[in-house]
Amino acid sequence: MSETKLNTPKINVETYNKDADERRSPEDQSKRDFLVKATVATSAVGAAAAAYPFISTLQPASNVKALASVEVDLSDIAEGEGKVILWRGKPVFIRHRTAEEIAQVKQDDTADLKDPQKDEERVKNEKWLIVIAVCTHLGCVPNDGGNFEGWLCPCHGSQFDLSGRVRQGPAATNLEVPPYEFINETTIKIG
Numbered sequence: 001m002s003e004t005k006l007n008t009p010k011i012n013v014e015t016y017n018k019d020a021d022e023r024r025s026p027e028d029q030s031k032r033d034f035l036v037k038a039t040v041a042t043s044a045v046g047a048a049a050a051a052y053p054f055i056s057t058l059q060p061a062s063n064v065k066a067l068a069s070v071e072v073d074l075s076d077i078a079e080g081e082g083k084v085i086l087w088r089g090k091p092v093f094i095r096h097r098t099a100e101e102i103a104q105v106k107q108d109d110t111a112d113l114k115d116p117q118k119d120e121e122r123v124k125n126e127k128w129l130i131v132i133a134v135c136t137h138l139g140c141v142p143n144d145g146g147n148f149e150g151w152l153c154p155c156h157g158s159q160f161d162l163s164g165r166v167r168q169g170p171a172a173t174n175l176e177v178p179p180y181e182f183i184n185e186t187t188i189k190i191g
């Protein structure tokens with residue numbers, strides 16, 4: 001398992017979002033600044049600040065970035081908790097969903113979804129959600145939060161549920177599900 005840990009570096013979301021910001025046009029950046037100010041004014045963001053305390057400032061080495069696949073040990077993720085790992089230079093959310101959370105996302109299969117997809121189409125094991133943690137609007141990394149128990153993008157306020165489906169904001173599509181498989185009950189291989 002020590003090799004698995006080496007293969008799954010944690011990321012610095014602030015640095016990642018700053019880099020994403022620099023890739024945006026000036027128009028996008030000013031729009032983002034306005035929306036960030038508006039978002040900070042709401043209490044919902046307070047919870048997001050506590051998200052993913054395990055994210056360290058460790059930056060991935062270039063050889064790690066290039067890894068085609070990574071194995072991830074799930075055994076240390078308790079129900080209701082998550083982890084962010086890096087795969088091919090992109091952050092990936094791994095979330096261990098509770099029975100209540102699973103019931104909620106299944107109920108929301110019939111909600112008015114922007115990018116309609118059933119939860120069962122997005123998972124291989126309903127307890128585990130694995131999605132690329134890159135907002136489908138302009139590429140920021142969402143934080144925990146929002147109105148759907150999932151994620152809130154700090155850049156322009158898109159909100160995603162615990163199936164990674166977009167529920168509010170400018171993003172038009174759901175968070176992408178990477179290719180992955182379960183090697184055993186507590187290990188997945190992404191890529």
Ligand code: FES
Nearest residue numbers: 135137138153156
């Ligand atoms: S990057 Fe615009 S809402 Fe996420």
